[in-house]
Amino acid sequence: MKFNSKINIKLTQKSGQTSQPPWLFKDNSYCEVVEIANTPLLLKAHQEDSSSLNVEYELPIANFDININEIAIEKEIAKIFDLNFDLDKFYNYLSEDPKLEPAIDFCNGLRLFLAKDPFECIISSIASANNSIARWTKSTAKIKEKWGIATEFPSGTFYNFPSPKTLMNVYEDDFEEYEAIGRTMELECCTNNLKSCGVGYRAPYIKRTSEIFTLEMDLLDILNMDYEDAYDEILQLPGVGPKVADCILLYGYGFKEAFPSDIWIKRIISHLYFDNKDISLSKVREFGMERFGDYAGYVQLYLFHYARKSGLMNKIKK
DNA sequence: GCGCAGGTATTGA
DNA sequence: TCAATACCTGCG
Numbered sequence: 001m002k003f004n005s006k007i008n009i010k011l012t013q014k015s016g017q018t019s020q021p022p023w024l025f026k027d028n029s030y031c032e033v034v035e036i037a038n039t040p041l042l043l044k045a046h047q048e049d050s051s052s053l054n055v056e057y058e059l060p061i062a063n064f065d066i067n068i069n070e071i072a073i074e075k076e077i078a079k080i081f082d083l084n085f086d087l088d089k090f091y092n093y094l095s096e097d098p099k100l101e102p103a104i105d106f107c108n109g110l111r112l113f114l115a116k117d118p119f120e121c122i123i124s125s126i127a128s129a130n131n132s133i134a135r136w137t138k139s140t141a142k143i144k145e146k147w148g149i150a151t152e153f154p155s156g157t158f159y160n161f162p163s164p165k166t167l168m169n170v171y172e173d174d175f176e177e178y179e180a181i182g183r184t185m186e187l188e189c190c191t192n193n194l195k196s197c198g199v200g201y202r203a204p205y206i207k208r209t210s211e212i213f214t215l216e217m218d219l220l221d222i223l224n225m226d227y228e229d230a231y232d233e234i235l236q237l238p239g240v241g242p243k244v245a246d247c248i249l250l251y252g253y254g255f256k257e258a259f260p261s262d263i264w265i266k267r268i269i270s271h272l273y274f275d276n277k278d279i280s281l282s283k284v285r286e287f288g289m290e291r292f293g294d295y296a297g298y299v300q301l302y303l304f305h306y307a308r309k310s311g312l313m314n315k316i317k318k
Numbered sequence: 319g320c321g322c323a324g325g326t327a328t329t330g331a
Numbered sequence: 332t333c334a335a336t337a338c339c340t341g342c343g
């Protein structure tokens with residue numbers, strides 16, 4: 001199926017959004033399993049030109065004869081890559097502000113990469129705190145491969161992200177695993193635990209958050225809240241502070257009025273709007289939401305990429 | 319070898 | 332409310 005929207009799929013995949021790790025690049029396509037109408041499908045997204053996106057899908061080998069409503073698939077793809085967002089209108093908006101205008105060329109075709117599974121986004125966002133993009137994306141991928149459910153497709157085996165219930169019961173570290181299996185393996189060989197995914201001290205946060213979404217909170221309830229209530233709710237989770245909460249709301253649930261404020265955003269906002277004066281992260285967040293309104297999330301996404309790739313930040317990096 | 323990663327939790331004024 | 336500090340760990 002073909003989508004006639006301007007997008008740069010590679011940029012959207014590689015821009016380091018916390019929603020999920022980049023999809024596997026294979027056969028010149030970005031591939032990932034996505035659950036649609038309770039059936040796992042393998043989506044394969046590729047593009048020939050910047051003004052459209054082509055997506056093929058594969059059925060699981062085990063249910064090859066199943067009948068899937070293609071409209072539902074199209075809707076899901078449009079949602080994940082935010083294809084109904086009017087980029088030209090957004091670029092007009094950016095061009096009205098000389099501070100933002102340069103970001104257009106750096107980020108042309110960059111779209112929100114919305115989580116296919118909000119829980120995956122929550123865990124990957126927690127893993128991203130005080131961490132490098134390379135490391136948390138690897139961690140999230142490892143969690144999938146260790147505890148996700150495998151589905152066989154003609155193009156290979158793919159794993160979904162485990163459920164909160166599954167993740168709340170995994171071992172936290174090698175020692176806990178070692179004791180639990182009655183020391184029947186060498187300690188060094190115990191890798192069926194969270195810390196072996198490289199999440200470090202965030203392991204207990206991840207387990208506790210999984211428990212909360214199993215026993216106390218419903219992932220989908222967040223969707224029915226307004227932004228402020230959702231923010232307060234998500235902020236309760238362990239390992240979730242202001243920045244991670246906004247990432248979850250933006251990339252996991254599509255609240256575009258969120259303005260995740262991290263060190264990069266702080267530096268560039270300070271540089272562009274506050275004459276390089278040092279301002280607190282909470283002021284940056286307030287400023288972003290106030291000034292950019294419903295575009296706050298997109299402006300954050302564009303400024304973050306612009307800040308890292310333009311070389312501007314090397315200059316103003318304290 | 320050493321410092322840094324898209325911050326958060328904790329503590330103490 | 333706000334500043335100071337510790338924190339897993341892989342990569343440069």
